[in-house]
Amino acid sequence: MMTVFSRFKARPFILTTGALASAFFVNIAQAAHYPVQVQSCNRSVTFERAPQAAVANDVNLTEMMLALKLRDHMVGYTGVSGWKTLDPTLRKGVGKLPELSPKYPSKEVLLGADADFYFAGWNYGMRVGGGVTPATLAPLGIKVYELTESCIHIMHKPKVSMDDLYTDLLNLGNIFNVETRAKALVAGYQKELAAFQASLKPLPQAPKVFVYDSGEEQPFTAGRYGMPTALIEAAGGVNVADDVKKSWAQVGWESVIDRAPDIIVIVNYGDVTAQQKIDFLTHNPALQSIPAIKNKHFVVLQYVEATPGPRNIDAIKRLATAFRRDAS
Template sequence: MKTFIAHSAFALMVLAATPALAYPVTVKSCNRDVTFDAAPKRAVSNDVNLTEMMLALKLQDRMVGYTGVSGWKTLDEKLREGVQALPELSEKYPTKEVLLNADADFYFAGWNYGMKVGGEVTPETLGPFKVNVYELTESCIHIMAKGKPTMDDMFVDLLNLGLIFGVEDQAKALVDGYRRDLDKIVASNGAIERPTRVFVYDSGEEKPFTSGRFGIPTAMIEAAGGVNVMDDVEKSWTEISWEPVIDKNPEVVVIVNYGEVTAEQKIAFMKSNPAFKNIDAVKNDRFVVLDYVEATPGPRNIDAIARLAKAFHGQAM
């Protein structure tokens, strides 16, 4: 059975720690070894998906706030419940002063998920202030060579957070459960002779913003028995032209739902534009809507993969 899931070399990023709750511990963060002498007590996470990773490990009491949510998207009710006691320190990317004023000792972010290459907030700029940074694995492609993502990338982040905060057992139990669920999805797909052609439509009308080879949707689509038609675009998330989308004729379009333009409006745009009338997904009305927090690395990925698999091998949901 061809599953289209590869074991990621990034699984090796989870380094062995000393016995449970013993410090120091060292984890691999992109191309850095980061050592923690104690569990962080004043952590900050950026973006909804990274914040949900912290919540999945029940680390709210180790946090002083989060950043980068309301300036880009609406905070959904599930996440709102988990962080109701925590302030949003910055609506978009935080400045260095925002983190220092919060007396943060840990920042969980990624490249283009709260940090920009050469920007004001990076592991190097925060280091002198004793703010350790752990980088989202998917985002490492912006600063180093990296293989195509698999779901191991998200699992590695959860396991490394478990090591950093001394909750290894909880992290392992969580990841083991996700792996079991993922295995069931793959098994239920059966033998796949030809993967479903899929295009990820994030935003944009004149030019679409999409996920390329190195974005986590590629791993999710492959796990569900499909292929990202933009797999040859060597970016994680990027703007392209509509011509290759038309040429590659996706059978399913995954709509990323967030921001001022609704998923329904994005679907209506594609269905009403004559340029797209011969695309199989448009002709057959095969659209799948994933919320932003489902289409970026985080705890909701596995349920989203199950929905994708059902849509690819049946009717769109």
């Protein structure tokens, strides 16, 4: 009996010792990794440890966090249901994480969640001169990492490319000490995209593409620094608004008519459906000379595909397929 009892009592001690040893080595690894510095737009941000109460704004930024398996580091997300709905993929990914605010959060919302990290962007949860910015959150102990694509709102940056997405994923990997995971994810995206592009049939000429987000009096579109430009180019096309030196902007219908796009990309979100947008374009007499409208050459991208995030590769594939279908 004593022998059996002693062996029984020893087991939890061994397990506890193992758990303590594991925690010890994890802490050693954490200590070796930090502090780390990452570049966030025009700021260098130092992290002494991995954030434990992160908040991401918008569907695409939230999906970046989920793609890196960082849900356990999050206390919630913001800026989704006020404009969009959670699709099944995102709903499954966020699990029981609460939506803290349907639109842009206030400082009070972030403080109420005890947030220590806010992953957002300019016009993706923050506005220049607004109440929630890196400068206003710093005194509250909330560090901010800004979406690279959005940096054009506050500084000069190179033209948008897939590197914007890759940079964000790698920086998040560094911030949360999951660098190996982030590097593997980015390498996988790069390999998948390169293999797909190598398999594509060459186009006789690059199709001219216009991105239609919204607007009837004046269309709201993606310019030189908006992610759709990178997606269109990776698929073999040219954005007719490439000379618009903004990420997203209103333009005149006259300029769209003059540039005669071959294909129109519809960004689908919000109360006005993609089909309603197509109906507006096809029934507007002033736009009927546009080749894309005349030939009904439309491609629909969901908002989460058209903005920087894990679904960009699939978006490129859909665009490339449509470009070659419509060229035949």
